[in-house]
Amino acid sequence: MLLFLLVLAFSLSKVRSIAFEPYSLRTQSLYEPLGIDVKIPLLSWRLQSSEITRDISQVAYQIRAAHHERDLEVNPLWNSGKIVSDSTVITWGGPTLRSRERILWQVRLWDSDGKTSGWSKIASFEMDLLNARDWDPAVWIKNKDYATGNTSLPYFVKRFRISSAISSARLWIVGLGQFVTTVNGQSVTSGVLNPGYFDWNKTIEYSTYNVTAALKDGDNVLGVALGKGIYRAEKPLGGRYYKFLTTPHPMKLIAQLQLNYTDGSCQYMVSDSSWLTTVSGPLLESSWYGGEEYDARKELLGWDTPTYDHSTWKMADISSIPNPNAIYRARESPSIQSVEEITAISVTDQGNGTYIFDFGVNHAGWPKLSMRGARGTTVTMRPAELLNSNGTINQVTEGTPIYDRYTFSGNGIETYVPTYRSYGERALLEEFYSNMVSWIDYLTSKAENNIVSYGLGDWYAIDQSTPVGVTGTYGYWMSANGLATIAYALNRTVDAQKYSDLASKISSAFHTTYFNASAHTYATGSQAADVFALEMDAVPIKEQQNVIQHLINDIRQRGNHTSTGEVALPSWFRMLSFYGHDDVIYDFLSRTDSPSYGYAIIHGATSLTEDWDGPAPARGQSLSSQNHFMFAAVDEWLMRSLAGIQQAANSIDYRILNIKPAIVGNISHVEVTYRTTRGWMKTRWNRIGTAFTLQVMLPYGSIANVYVPGMNATSNYGMLIQVKKTEAMTVFKIGSGSYTFKSVFDVNTKRE
Template sequence: MTAGTTTAPTALRVAHLAEPLGIDDEHPDLSWKLSAGRQDSYQIHVATNPDLLAAGVPDLWDSGRVAGHRGVGVEYGGKALGSAQRAHWRVRVWDEQGTASEWSATASWETGLLLPSDWAGAQWVTAPEWASPDTHDPAAPLPLLARDFHLDRPVRRARIHATALGVYEASVNGARVSDAVLEPGCTAYDKRLLYATYDITDALRQGANTLGILLGNGIANVPDVPGRYEKLHLSYGLPRALAVLLVEHTDGTCTRLVTDGAWRTAPGPITLSAWFGGEEHDARREPGPSDWRPAVPVTAHAPDVTLSARMHPPVEVVETVDSVSVAEPRPGVYVFDLGVNIAGWPELRVSGPAGTSVIMRPAELLHDDGTVNQRFTGRQCYDRYTLRGTDTGAETWHPRTVYHGFRYVQVEGLPGPPAPDTVRGLVLRAANAPAGGFSCSDDLLDSIHRLVDRAVQGNMYSILTDCPHREKLGWLEQTHLVFPAVARNYDVAAYYRKLVRDMADAQTDTGLVPGIAPEYKVFEDKFRSDPNWGGAIVLAPWHLYRTYGDTATLRAHYPSMLRYLDHLASRTDGGGLLTHGLGDWIAFDDSTPKGVTAAFAHHRIATAMSEIAQAIGESADARRHAALADRIGRAFHDTYFDADRHTYATGSQAADALALDLGIVPDAERGAVLDHLIASVRAAGDHVTVGEVALPSLLRVLSAYGRDDVVWDLVSRTDSPSYGYQVTHGATALTERWDGPTRGSSQNHLMLGAIEEWFGGALAGIRQAEDSVAFDRIVVRPTPVGDLSRVSAWYDTPRGRVCSAWERTDDGLRFDITVPPGTPSRIELPVPAGAAAPRAPRGARPLGTAGGRVGYEVGHGTWQFSVGA
């Protein structure tokens, strides 16, 4: 930024959200991005209305001029906000020459219901037949709830704060209040329920109004339905709802309504809501006036449950997928192919007589006879829709209280031959904003990228699941082992905070963090107590800090991290090493001792704990954790190193890769161990033999030591085991196993998605310096490899968008790189042997040549370089 510029900051965020509504953090962190230049200091104004900001009279907070170059993680330090209060804010910055920018555009946030007393008078309500498990009829339709009310004054602002045990859909005057679906998100329902705040100002009218709530079971209540698939059976209680409506009128008065005995209920059209087994809907059952009766207030299902605001993007419909073909493998049985494996809802469009029952069976695979293959469940999963029968045209329906993972939909019971638009797919996922993209000249690599991205989408719900068709559980190792696959494609700064809180809620009294969170099922010890899984309580917050500068999450959960570290200490052997767990899960070479993967996790956790403690000002703890990591590293080397063979443990790819990734291999042995690892890859025909734990380390180590050529050879394979095998055998999302398309396991699973880090961080070269936080020091280090002729990628860092593109030309290589404002970035370009280093563009400062690369320091803008052949 040149002296005298007045460009204002942009992209203002509160708790990593744009214009959040109903948050319950009284001191949220604020962030922004620069439009140009480098920030030296900043000033924040916060006021109760935008007019006060415009007048320069912030009545909530004036931070004054504060030194600091980062625009992330600035904690609101103003007056305490009350419940349901709106705050308006703006920020300006000064550059290094002392020139102030213009004030940013005004942004805002709004608090939710911060105190238990804010819910005073609100009662949990449901239908009488759903009030008690002792009198509940499992065949009873799911309840509808409604409250009629009259507004005799114009409305200035209206909010409804709502939650439910199970899932709910809220409406005002017959229209949904939000695009959010499957609310509330999954939590440990006996400890925490999420409530959401909806702006319904425009939906209300002066005069008569009606609030409505539709209820479903969700995973909070999984009934045992004969013949239907269920991964597990559990119940935190029968569905019920809780809500508070606040209406501010233009004359300053307020109308407040709560869920209580004044609400009405009627049996709804949903006659079955089974999270794993499907939904049934009878459209003839729309209630009439005589079907409504008083709702029943019931006690809270868990007296001490905490109501927390949803402070992450909800699940929404993000895409519609049309069927690409329709087959009739049996008379009257039609199979629709969407052409891609998705997670979400099959949507039916059908006309016919009242009472016609149509079944939709979702599946990822087909039998040889062309019918859908649901062998993965052992029991059936299907949705059923019974037509209302109208003269007004086709009826359109999809489930509302469950979701599925599927590519194919088998439809039975249609009253006539289907049309091309009879079935389509509605893709659901947490509505995290896209944050990156990748493409290249190689169709195989582009296809692999699409596989990973589709698997991320298919499992990015209110928890990061392992697969959407079979388990829908939050296995924790994925949150950190394949964090780049998620975060390089989507902004998950707010989303991951929720995941970490789920981990803390799942932690036991002994400090154990189980393998899944929320812990809806207690698995046997090796599945429940592997440090690569439970260690997510440390490693996921560490990723949040490194990527987004999130110290608030570190501080909030540091006590849980300490308790988990103590738990691990209680399970070490006499040499201080862990030896239990799942090992290198789904590896082809299963010779790697479980102690190798367990000690790897323990070392990573201790190392991260040291850096976390330093980041939050716990210096003594930082030294203690670093000493622990050092002891684990020495014990790992002493126990597993084979000096004669220059390898670790059994000599597996996993053992060598994990040791190298930890940095515990002595300098004198590092080259030999790397050679052994590469020889192992070559001996396997340029294939990996590792599982999900060692895969990120293998790719990271090879690239870090300049052997991207080996990674290229791995990723170019199309025989098993390889990513390419999945592509050439018809996968449209990443599968659970290397040979997943022919093995028949999950066809939508993200745990092998580590290759995304190589695509964006090595081929395109977008990364940050080792000691950087929130990309305050960006490094672009592209790597041309193999016969690639073109690579292009972008990534939205907290500083702004980085773009990196290169292509081969007749004269060599051309690089086009864009970096955002802030601290100068570093570009490191490969220089082929014998070629001259490119001339530095005007404004780029040469840093010299090392390791076959030439470096430049550059500021904000787009930079073009040409390197000779």
């Protein structure tokens, strides 16, 4: 049938008085980072305007930087001058940066109309300790009296006095396995579970904190409490669950506190034998997997404050770096934050002093308990994802036993919270390029005739028939193809061709080894084998529709169910959508029988699960994790296909987009707002009967091809360019700004 399309445009008659403004300035993708150790950091920004302006983009930028705000204009450390570029991510071009150096910087922009923005708000970053010798004379310290099961975990303090006005103070610290740091009883960060995971035999990842506000005139105390983490993975107390064991390394720390005074002088406090330590505290166990043991009768109330009496504490013991060859690196990833407090939706009395608290949602967190108890009374908290039929907890999916145990001090109401529990940036690609090459070399060494026949296969697949060589070779191809793309982006043309050729050879070998010509499928005929072959471009053009039809037939024969596991599922979504079969995906997502997302949901799952069936195994399998991200490939389909937001294959940094929404089933409204590196973008579509409306908002510097259902389309806005017109759709080319498209849509029209 004929479809009629009307494109509505916002008026552009208003003349802009200024161009767009740069905002959200970041260094190494971080806002106002306190410590970075990348010697040539990345500077980035986004664009914004108070007006809806079309087809405007950044064409040039200018950056200026200085140590002091007063010097930005008249005596900058670096002035880039006007640089013709539409990039919003650039590398530092000023003088070589030094340890502890603080830099202020601004940017201003030119747009495609020749207008200039004002200077942005001032951003800042601080360099970290760039050389190992910058830690001198700090040394690693420990408490050698710690003994598992006989003492508490170690506590450390450093007492010091301040007699002059402080302008700023910075703390560099790392504690192994985990650490909590305070100044005068105040935590130095809202982050938890520090320092995060790293291989301490290769890298020591330290954190930097601004502790200025916590300091005061007179006596001060810097406090550190250490926990085990994964670093000291030993058999925990009370028969608690453990996943693996390592050598019980001594818990230790290294720290450096720099005090900057208003008169320009500075003072350093470093970890050494002058620190005081004790193992007579309340925290007796902090098993990463098994839980925590806390005896409030041994609490050291105020241990990290100046008024506490540390006379019975001993001097710290000198230790050493875990591996002399390990390098110090600043932590750049944001720390884990507590983002929400969840209250139990029900409490069930099981008798015998046992209560079940149901929080209504599977989550990552820890309990907060406030209650009164007689001195020496214990309360045990056991987390679980599932309940048994009699209402008791079931820890089979996590390991058992896992529990936190608290012993009351008897001092009124006590509160307990466990301390420990378990984009155009080419510089990053350059930094890890050799690692990627090494990975390809390793896979090549494992391959026979370009087939890699080892690995775990299509993990948790319904159809277990897919050969390991199918998944292994797909991974080999993905790696080679990805490295070819990266090499092109880095202008390594020889390597790009080398790895592109390798990817082609792998694809060809896959077809030769696994293609079943009579059945129009690959290997055992599993859905995984078909989608891998299609995504690898291993299928000859004349066979592509046959293979996709074989895939669809198998899905239909299974009652509109996938048979893939977590490795093949992303390809399953991508290939069905790429070949125009989003209706098949919709039919699968509408299912509530096993195996499907809907089945897990109606049986009580509140998060993605490790197995398709979630809390109610329907195929004789054992229960698995109830909070697992591995089947989250549907997220990509929701964004790329249903909302229609796709970055073009040749695009970097969201310069070029394809807006191509899939209109399927009885879905009548979809709306997505997404923040790209260039700014916010949005798609919104709805349909009422045959009336279809699509709204698109692009950030500055982006262009897009918009695929709208329709034929004989017209536009009342002359700047829109039609780049393609078929019986199924019209494609428009647009620039930045907001657009509305309307059409009459026939649900029976096949999506191209």
